[in-house]
Amino acid sequence: MINWSAIKYDINSAKKDFECLVVKSKSVEPISVNEKFTELRESLIAARNDIFEEHGMDSANKLDYNFDLLFGLKLYEILNESIGFSNRIATDDDVWRYLSVCIVPDIVHSRWSLNADHFYKTPRRIWLKTIWWYIHLSWQNDSKQTYEILKNNSTDTILQLVERPGVGYYVEMYREIMLQYHRYGDSDRDLFRNILKLNTARIMTTSPELVEGGVKQYVTELFETVKGA
Secondary structure, X not given: OOOHHHOOOOHHHHHHHHOOOEEOOOOEEOOOOOHHHHHHHHHHHHHHHHHHHHHOOOOOOOOOHHHHHHHHXXXXXXXXXXXXXXXXXXXXXXXXXXXXXXXXXXXXXXXXXXXXXXXXXXHHHOHHHHHHHHHHHHOEOEHHHHHHHHOOOOHHXXXXXXXXXXXXXXXXXXXXXXXXXXXXXXXXXXXHHHHHHHHHHHOOOOOHHHOOOHHHHHXXXXXXXXXXX
């Protein structure tokens, strides 16, 4: 089992290693993986390869939200309790920087080229971190059901959900928001943005679980308020 808490990889260490990365015709180098992470890298590379093959992404000029979603689901499945990963670990930017720069920089590069923000530089934009949290905050029992409620969203949905500053993540509530957003069948970015803004205002004074009808009713009222405005 990986000792995730032992990873100490600050932004300066990440910057130094990132600046050594070189993109070659069929690889990103150097990638020298600590043996403790070899199995994890192999699993993530295999997941990436399966997605590319199944969805014909090898020939894509630029990967997009569809890859974010598909690989995010695989990442979420692979980083699980059986290898010692947890929500607490998922809040540690050192871990995400280390995975991005040292373990799978080639996968991150395939999505964002050598964009430092998405590797290590901007905590809210570290790509592996954002897609893991996007799936976690949207999870609906299994990967298939989660994919179904997220497949019509966009990169902007990820940004709005995960990068939004606030009072923390109320997981049960966000999962209900994502489910009801899907059921509305409305891809209007303003609807989702306004739901999150209204929630940020209300949750300061209201506990969703204490509302009559619980979290589900609390979220329903968010949508009714925004749609009726």
